[in-house]
Amino acid sequence: METILANMMAQRLLLRRFLASVISRKPSQGRWPHLTSRALQTPQCSPGGLTVTLSPARTMYTTRISLTTFNIQDGPDFQDRVVNSETPVVVDFHAQWCGPCKILGPRLEKMVAKQHGKVVMAKVDIDDHTDLAIEYEVSAVPTVLAMKNGDVVDKFVGIKDEDQLEAFLKKLIG
Known part of the structure; x- marks a missing residue:
C-alpha cells in the first residue's frame, strides 16, 4: 500500500x-x-x-503558486532568474527521491505565495543540476537558500514548520 x-x-x-x-x-x-x-x-x-x-485546447487557470514558483532549467536560466533577479529569491535544492523534500516543497510554495510577489521561489533538482548544487555547497537535501541581489543572505537544511518558514521569508523580505 x-x-x-x-x-x-x-x-x-x-x-x-x-x-x-x-x-x-x-x-x-x-x-x-x-x-x-x-x-x-x-x-x-x-x-x-x-x-x-x-x-x-482549453482555458487553464493558474494559482498564485505557479506565478511565484519556477523550475530552473540550466545554469544560464539560474543566472537570469535567480542571480540577476531584482526580487528576493528562495532557492529550493531538492531531489525526486527525497522524502523530506516532498513535504517541504509544497509547504514552502504555499508560504512564498502568501507573500504576494515580494519573493519568488526557484526549484533546483540536484540530480539534474549537480553543478549548481556543488557551486552553492549543497551537501544534503532539502537545502533552501535565501538570495537577494545575487548574494546568499540566509540558508537552512531540512524541514521547517510554517512558522519557521514565515520567519525565514520575513527576514529575507525585510
Missing part, C-alpha cells in the same frame, strides 16, 4: 512539474514546438503510470 501511495505521489509531483514548466514557458521558448494552440498535451495518471494524450 505504501509503495502504491509513494508511486502516486511521485506521479503527481512529476505531473505538477511538467505542467509548471509548460505553463511558465513562452511559446517561442517552448521545448515542444510542434504543439499548437489547437492541441494540448494532457498528462493523465493511471495505475500503470503516467500517460500523455492529445486533447482539444
